[in-house]
Amino acid sequence: MSMQPVAAEEPTPSIRAEPAVVRFWERLGLPGIIDVHTHFMPDRVLKKVWAYFDAAGPLTGMAWPITYRHEEDERVALLREFGVRHFTSMVYPHKAGMAQWLNGWAADFAARTPECLHTATLFPEEGVEAYVREAVERGARVFKSHIQVGAYDANDTLLDPAWGLLAEAAIPVVTHCGSGPAPGKHTGPEPIGRLLARHPRLRLVVAHMGMPEYTDFLDLAERYDEVRLDTTMAFTDFSERFTPFPAGERGRLADLGDRILLGTDFPNIPYAYGHQLEALERLGLGDDWLRAVCYRNAARLFGL
Template identity: 75%
Template structure:
């Protein structure tokens, strides 16, 4: 008769405390997924489209998480626990369980010579992840026009620009031809250009206004609704038809404590309802994904507005998910 006695590691993994904790975690995850699906189901949607989610090479993402853990200057020194600190495949699976039909791989360089390498990685990620909108990025450097054009020809459907992290002027002359290529190709660019959670030398509406004066047909999606310069970026969206805004972290308890959205500006946001897109910052958020959706719902701007923001506007911009 076999007398199998578990090794210490096996015994630890089989302990009631560990298995109970894992079970509670799984139950909590399943409950959140069910609630997210109920949210969009009540709206009569086929799911969600999230234009602001982060996938990047694992070692790069780990560095990003380390920066949040250390409360680096660009986080405003805030405590910022990562709610979905999982490996790549599991993060994608979480979004699918939520019913996110299309998402992005927002990635960004912080120095020259990095963007092309990130774009190569993102092209591979898009090939193995068909529900991800093929994402690319750029940086003000010689050759930027060439690799932007190459990324578009390879199938990139959205770009990411991060003025705060990259610490560059979006109106830099080096970027001028690249913006022209993107405007001509009508490829949207999700751009972090607001001064939250911490200002940078080139954040705020001024530099973006200079870019738009040169490229009025450029499809910019202003991340975080332009936090904290919300009203200035609403003004740019009212002036330029191709400007859109994403909801990333906006109206959540976390952001409202830091940079509250002015309630008198809500009617302007409602009027721009056909150009507001759902964004979340998943996985780098310090609260459950569901909270972003409920934060939008409690604005009480109506189901038609929610349907447009959570799915229809992005579906129109990128095509059916």
């Protein structure tokens, strides 16, 4: 996938009230929304992530202003104001030796943040099965696998026992495995297809709808009943500029409406939170589809 850099933009000012978000879920008769793809991580790690976006790093290659560049307590407060009833702390390592430490931080964050679904992560390294088991025993409800940033093969033999453990425990794994915004050595549908062939019961949630390989990941969702997709950044004006969702696949979004979950990438998004909801609404797939995607599917998956 090739991407043309866009002109630099001024950082978006602090946004507090977004009444359109509340109006969205109130109109649908929902108690709020559930966002399965939000990032909370240790402050020094998050600051490094923001610095990477600020520098238009090679995995982004474009100006990417962080809309919600706030302290942790304010970011939590914002989600509460938006009516996000449950969210995640998508932590992920970029090298060996980080995952267990991140899991400890994420467990503490979940303990002090009732709305957060206890999140954990993993990396292909010695001891991964042990610390994944420890996280599960501590109550982890969702895992994050960032194949693009971690630059690892999902089929690394070191990971195989961990995948089996997570499949057996029926714990969802939100996985950045598509090749957007820039391809990696191990991204794309082919490695994930091989993983699912060995672990067909793995509750894999394909982040970003698998962009830009939307069609291939929809194929995998049709083939494997436990595969889901999250909407993170998909369909937005920002993403449609360089990885437009194929118009001909819109019908399959409706057909798989029970396995698509709201995700946003908050706080690391270059637009207001409500734009993700607006982008979903303008797909024209109906209110029942929106109710499922923005609340009911996640509530069922996590037993909320």
